[in-house]
Amino acid sequence: MRILVAGPVPAASDYGNGVTARRWASLLRDLGHEVRVVQDYDGDTYDLLIALHARKSEAAIRAFRAACPDAPIVIALTGTDLYPDLVSGGVDLALLEAAARVVVLQPQGVLQVPEALRSRTRVITQSMPSISGEAPAADRFEIAFLAHARPVKDPLRLSEAVRLLPPSSRITVTHVGGVREDDIGDRLRAESAGNPRYSWLGALPRPEALAVLARSRLLVLTSRHEGGANVVTEALAAGVPIVSTRIPGSVGLLGEDYAGYFPVGDAAALAAVLDAAEHDRDGLYTQLRRQCAARRASADPERETEAWKRLLAEAVPEKAGYEGVR
Missing domain, CATH: 3.40.50.2000 (Glycogen Phosphorylase B;)
Incomplete structure (x- = not known):
């Protein structure tokens, strides 16, 4: 499956959205998909758009919808989307309602989503392999x-x-x-x-x-x-x-x-x-x-990977290629 990941910062950025977009692209590639990460829609044809940040990726979402009207869209809501609330964050609720799935990064994020959209909302907590390093300094x-x-x-x-x-x-x-x-x-x-x-x-x-x-x-x-x-x-x-x-x-x-x-x-x-x-x-x-x-x-990476695997099977069942996923 060809997947486009759109986010508001360059893919190489060390800001949180850049780190998240790179990690998602990596795990989706590990699942066998072709993935491109962009800031703006590139005009090509894809089977799925994953938009990170509803407000800042709005232009990419609209352009993708116009060019690929039959392809589903997953919108991941960030902190400045969700808090203090979606309207204050500048999120177009009509655009959100058109998403096949909505993603939040922790369980309390679901409470910020309109009740009518909660059945389509999935919690996918972020992950990281174990990090080792030098021992803490003894003098401070x-x-x-x-x-x-x-x-x-x-x-x-x-x-x-x-x-x-x-x-x-x-x-x-x-x-x-x-x-x-x-x-x-x-x-x-x-x-x-x-x-x-x-x-x-x-x-x-x-x-x-x-x-x-x-x-x-x-x-x-x-x-x-x-x-x-x-x-x-x-x-x-x-x-x-x-x-x-x-x-x-x-x-x-x-x-x-x-x-x-x-x-x-x-x-x-x-x-x-x-x-x-x-x-x-x-x-x-x-x-x-x-x-x-x-x-x-x-924070186990396998949990995040399995969560995305389930979401893809829901959003694009004919192309996800995962049998037995519920």
């Missing part, structure tokens, strides 16, 4: 912050929080991520120069970014919204506990009972969680490690 409690500097990521919240830690704390932050606006870059450079606990490395090649994660004692996610962050999956694959804003995108992946949440935008609450984790106060760090280990199976 290193925290990984892997986030491009966009407002939705609240990128300066963690640097604010670590300034609130007691002088005796050994916490340091290594921030990996690019910038799109010069003023944010200037603020991050100033923070990195003036805050001894904070080091911003800018954008790094993906293997180097994952190496930073693998050697860290914690990953922190400060986002205001996420559809189902790749970095959470990567931390689970690396065996690195997570501290995250209590947002549906993280609760859907980690569970309501996860112990490592803090309120969006609350630097003082984040500082308190980090301080407790560093000292394993009330067993918090031990609990985070145990809970993340228990959730590791959700």
Whole structure:
């Protein structure tokens, strides 16, 4: 089957949508399909379109529908599509209603989809093979912050929080991520120069970014919204506990009972969680490690592959070529 994957960033991008598009293309090829990844519809004929990001891929979806009216479309909803809601995210609901299937990246995403479309909505959690790396440094409690500097990521919240830690704390932050606006870059450079606990490395090649994660004692996610962050999956694959804003995108992946949440935008609450984790106060760090280990199976690549296999059998049964899939 010929499959077109359309997304809002170049296929080589290390932004989340680029990482997701490349991974999906790889697993679909492993299933025996011919796959092309594009930003804009290329005018060719395909058996299926998988559109990543309903709003930003809208032009590609419309062009594909006009050129291949009989081919089904799968639309995958990202965090900025889903939150705070589809209408606020600029999603054309009529376009969504024309999709053969809708994909969300964590279970709570289904709740954002109109009730009439939920029977066509599938949850496909993202995956990552196990990540190994060097042991954590003994002389500090290193925290990984892997986030491009966009407002939705609240990128300066963690640097604010670590300034609130007691002088005796050994916490340091290594921030990996690019910038799109010069003023944010200037603020991050100033923070990195003036805050001894904070080091911003800018954008790094993906293997180097994952190496930073693998050697860290914690990953922190400060986002205001996420559809189902790749970095959470990567931390689970690396065996690195997570501290995250209590947002549906993280609760859907980690569970309501996860112990490592803090309120969006609350630097003082984040500082308190980090301080407790560093000292394993009330067993918090031990609990985070145990809970993340228990959730590791959700990031298994075989689970994601099987989920796509089932979806293709539903959306394009005559061409999927999978017998016995229900």
